[in-house]
Amino acid sequence: MSYxxxxxxxxxxxxxxxxxxxxRWLEGRPATTLYLSVLTLGELRKGIEMLPEGTRKxxxxxxxxxxxxGFFTGRLLPIDAxxxxxxxHLVAQADRPLPAIDSLLAATALTHA
Numbered sequence: 557m558s559y560x561x562x563x564x565x566x567x568x569x570x571x572x573x574x575x576x577x578x579x580r581w582l583e584g585r586p587a588t589t590l591y592l593s594v595l596t597l598g599e600l601r602k603g604i605e606m607l608p609e610g611t612r613k614x615x616x617x618x619x620x621x622x623x624x625x626g627f628f629t630g631r632l633l634p635i636d637a638x639x640x641x642x643x644x645h646l647v648a649q650a651d652r653p654l655p656a657i658d659s660l661l662a663a664t665a666l667t668h669a
Contacts, residue, residue: 591631
């Protein structure tokens, strides 16, 4: 089984005291089963850019620009034509408006399942 790691999971890991259940869950999965969407990189970038300048921001930027891409080498999923097509079907069939990023993440997961 493969997993598309969501922004909130990665953000949790960067907390001073990350939730033990989140850490345990991730540690219980082989790295080769964990995938990341380019959208998650964008969401993380947005959050980091909103921080005041300082040590924490620099450390998070290093994590975002070096550590994450290194860990997810070969497992970084793009938004491509297949994902866009799946997204179009998904939002058209929904009975309510869906948030764009969340629905694109869902389409990414469904496309690469």
